[in-house]
Amino acid sequence: MTSQANQDPAFWSAADNSLIRYGGAFVPRIIESAEGVYLHDAEGNKIIDFTSGQMSSILGHGHPEIVNVIIEHAKNLDHLFSGMITRPVIDLASKLTGMMPKGLDKVMFLSTGGESNEAAIRMAKLYTGRYEIVGLTNSWHGVTQAAISATFQPTRKNYGPSAVGSLVLPAPNAYRSPFRKPDGSYDWEAELDYGWNLVDSLSTGNLAAVILEPILSSGGVIVPPPGYLRRMKEHCAKRGALLILDEAQTGMGRTGKMFAFEHEGMVPDILTLSKTLGAGLPLSAVVTSTEIEETVYKRGYSFYTTHISDPLPAAVGSKVVDIVVRDDLPARAHHLGNVFRSFLLDLQKKYPCIGEVRGQGLLVGMEIVKDQKTREADEPLGIALADRMLELGLSANVVRGPGFGACFRMAPSLNITEDQLKEGLEIIAEAFRTTPGVKTVE
Ligand SMILES: Cc1ncc(COP(=O)(O)O)c(C=O)c1O
Incomplete structure (x- = not known):
């Protein structure tokens, strides 16, 4: 191991020669192993993983109980003809629907988040006999055709038309919305009504569904105001459309409840789970009511x-559910999320470039701005801070796309210890102390 090992010319030239680049530059580190909340690079540096990989590994990396399930199932029951169902599938289906309210009674298991949303949208179209799908600005639902058509990010551009009938509502962004009450507070109801007026005027009368994340994570950890999801469901019901909630990132305890819709006391018509359900393995789910399932089955639903x-990923999902329940990880997420946010709020008193700290449970957003009054995003500074954190041993995500602000999206594993969390937070503080261009309050 040398101090230059991350620069290994053979590795990077092989990468240059052989890999398709799918989303900007690669992180200039060679990660050799991952254990718990730590990644280890080729130079022996320990890096705390504050994004749970791609917002998925809620149990950290290489959790021994998950490893055992994988080994057991790789040996005995891995992959089958798709028309065969097995005990792990029935186990996971019973566990999940058993912990959900009535109306989320039936489930199917797929691999990725995009796929689960694709399946949910097809289901909504077949059920309603309609085709219009409404997504939110700043959303992310995947890169397959129906999912990306409901995803309003810059990645939408340059690939020709999206699905016919793709409509949009504004994301409920309390920090940036121009909709304000006379006292300056966010007027989300006026904004939502305004958005629906536009949707109604665009619609051909064929609204099948609205799809949204209970917290818009990729869009910058935008937490809708209390009552928003319930109101959205009312809007949908009034128009005979379904509400699909995409809990790819918020499901399985991340926000302090097992599922984020529980904070709102509402039940979506269709729920999708992915990322956190497999805790890092490709596993996703679509959950809906008996009535919707029976109707679409009779109409020949095909996915x-x-x-x-x-069976293998289902067995992993089943173990994930057991661990999340046994170790009461939603409560941990709630507690550690508060520790996390209050640390950042203290930093904000010192560093005016921290525009806003937000989130729920262990899904935390921190927006970097040029000026707290104008709220203009400071993307170069956000990137410089993220780079400095990595140098110091912390992987913390930042949305780099133009128009989304320099928002850190942080989501450590739910079983991170308080000491490990504080170790990461100290690195964030050190990055603010030592990144050129960060000003302190005068
Ligand atoms: C909320 C949400 N839904 C869906 C997806 C897509 O999941 P996948 O990349 O597994 O297709 C993502 C990915 O970031 C996501 O954040």
Whole structure:
């Protein structure tokens, strides 16, 4: 191991020669191993993973109980003909629907988040006999056709038309919305009504569904105001459309409840789970009511994939559920999320470039701005801070796309210890102390 090992010319030239680049530059580190909340690079540096990989590994990396399930199932029951169902699938289906309210009674298991949203949207179209799908600005639902058509990010550009009938509502961004009451507070109801007026005037009368994340994570950890999801469901019901909630990132305890919709006391018509359900393995789910399932079944619902109902990932999901429940990880997420945010709020008193700290449970957003009054995003500074954190041993995500502000999206594993969390927070503080261009309050 040398101090230059991350620069290994053979590795990077092989990467240059052989890999398709799918989303900007690669992180200039060679990660050799991952254990718990730590990644280890080729130079022996320890890096705390504050994004749970791609916002998925809620149990950290290489959790021994998950490893055992993988080994056992790789040996004995891995992948089958898609029409065969197995005990792990029934186990996971019973556990999940058993912990959900009535109306989320039936489930199917796929691999990725995009796929689960694709399946949910097809279901909504078949159920309603309509085709218009409403997404929110700043959303992210995946890169397959229906999912990306409901995803309003710059990645939408340059690939020709999205699905016919793709409509949009404004994300409920309390920090940036121009909709204000006379006292300056956010007027989300006026904004939502305004958005629906536009949707109604665009609609051909074929609204099938609204799809949204209970917290818009990729869009910058935008937490809708209390009552928003309930109101959205009312808007949908009034128009005979379904509400699909995408809990790819918020599901399985991340926000302080098992599922984020529980904070709102409402039940979506269709729920999708992914990322956190497999805790890092490709596993996703679509959950809906008996009535919707029966109706679409009778109409010939088809969503047949190679890895649907695969026993190995289902067994992993089943163990994830057991661990999240046994170790009461939603309560941990709630407690550690408060520790996390109050640390950042203290930093904000010192560093005016921290525009806002927000989030719920262990899904935390921190927006970097040029000026607290104008709230203009400071993307170069956000990137410089993220780079400095990595140098110091912390991987913390930042949305780099123009128009989204320099918002850190942080989501450590739910079983991180308080000491490990504080170790990461100290690195954030050190990055603010030592990144050129960061000003302190005068
Ligand atoms: C809320 C949400 N839904 C869906 C997806 C897409 O999941 P996948 O990349 O597994 O297709 C993502 C990915 O970031 C996401 O954040």
